[in-house]
Amino acid sequence: MSRIALRNFSQSSRSRSSAATACTEILERFGSKPISTRQQLLDANQLQLLHTTLNRPQTSQSSPVDDATLRQGTPVPPGYHLVYFTPSILEQHLGLDGTDQTVNPLSPFTRRMWAGGELEWTQNPSSLLRVGQTVTETTRILSAVPKTLKSGSEMCVVGVEKTFTNDAGIALVDRRNWVFQAALDASSAAPPAPRPNEKAFPDGSLTRDFTQTEVTLFRFSALTFNAHKIHYSKPWCQSVEGHRDCVVHGPLNLINMLDLWRDAARDADEAAVPKSISYRAMSPL
Numbered sequence: 001m002s003r004i005a006l007r008n009f010s011q012s013s014r015s016r017s018s019a020a021t022a023c024t025e026i027l028e029r030f031g032s033k034p035i036s037t038r039q040q041l042l043d044a045n046q047l048q049l050l051h052t053t054l055n056r057p058q059t060s061q062s063s064p065v066d067d068a069t070l071r072q073g074t075p076v077p078p079g080y081h082l083v084y085f086t087p088s089i090l091e092q093h094l095g096l097d098g099t100d101q102t103v104n105p106l107s108p109f110t111r112r113m114w115a116g117g118e119l120e121w122t123q124n125p126s127s128l129l130r131v132g133q134t135v136t137e138t139t140r141i142l143s144a145v146p147k148t149l150k151s152g153s154e155m156c157v158v159g160v161e162k163t164f165t166n167d168a169g170i171a172l173v174d175r176r177n178w179v180f181q182a183a184l185d186a187s188s189a190a191p192p193a194p195r196p197n198e199k200a201f202p203d204g205s206l207t208r209d210f211t212q213t214e215v216t217l218f219r220f221s222a223l224t225f226n227a228h229k230i231h232y233s234k235p236w237c238q239s240v241e242g243h244r245d246c247v248v249h250g251p252l253n254l255i256n257m258l259d260l261w262r263d264a265a266r267d268a269d270e271a272a273v274p275k276s277i278s279y280r281a282m283s284p285l
Contacts, residue, residue: 019146019154022105022180026144026158035103035139035160040085044070044131046223050083053219054255072132075271077262078121079255081129081164081172085137086225096186097236098227103141105156109180112228114250115157116280117176121273127168128271135171138163142175156180190242196283206264210256212248220252230284248285 017025048070087100095101099112122128129135142159149155162174184190201207214232221231229236230247237243258277266272 017106017108019105019109019148019156022109023144023146023156023158026103026105026156027141030103030141032140035141037136037138038085039134039136042076042084042129042131042133042135044072044074046083047074047076047080047131049219050080050223053216053223054259056259070131072130074131076129076131077258077270078119078273078277079251079258081174082251082255083223084135085162086223088225091227094227096183097240098229100227103158103160103178105144105158105180108182109154109156110183111181113179113181113284114281115177115179116250116278117174118276118278119175120173120276122169122171123273123275124168125271127166127171128273129164129166129171133166136165138165153182155182184240186240190238190240192238193242193244195244206260208256208260212252214246217246217248217252220249224249224251243284250281253281253285254279 087102089100089102093101095104095110095112097111099110101110104110104112140161140163142161143157144159145157147155147157156179158178158180160176160178162176163170164172164174217231221227226249230241230243231249232246234246237246241247254277257279258274261274261277262269262272
């Protein structure tokens, strides 16, 4: 029996698993061994397409992105690694909502949302990620913690760590948290989501307004090979998930925050990286 078939059998045979049981199982399933180790060439085309998607015609104040291929050795700006090492899962193995199920806990905890994370960059310029490098990504499970919501429903918070190394050593450590809640019934309509209460933005010395379009969300989904329907299918968002509209990707919000820092603090220098950033998604945008 194939690994996928065996795992699906395990999930269906324990469809009423508690969050605590599901968290224990996923830790036992992967243990301390890597979930995956992959190598990939950081090609210029993917980076150039991300610049276009973000409507950033320049890699820096003096370096335009035109139709020519970005040069070998061009630094990958902070956060832009997210369009590399995309999942390569056959469609029939995706969840009903289009998500990659590789690190899903046991059923019913299969409804995934990006909850936050932390990134740490090397401060050695020779170790930065650059176009033309062959990079190794190693993925591990860090944690799996059961939580109970105010409503009484349960969820699993799964922590994953991705380490990116090149010939010079570790370039980036990307830790992210995913929330897994019980799957929704796609056959029954979700109640329309109420409009959230408007809150004043906190005072800040740096601000930037964004209005993400359907085209931007589609392009970012394509670049990250992310088939999660909440980002491009309005009927799924409204009728099944109960959102008011399509949801902006957590990674896209992260990249925009890092771009704001880079523009303001480093004059848009593509080689500038912060030491670290921690972020948390409070609610869908």
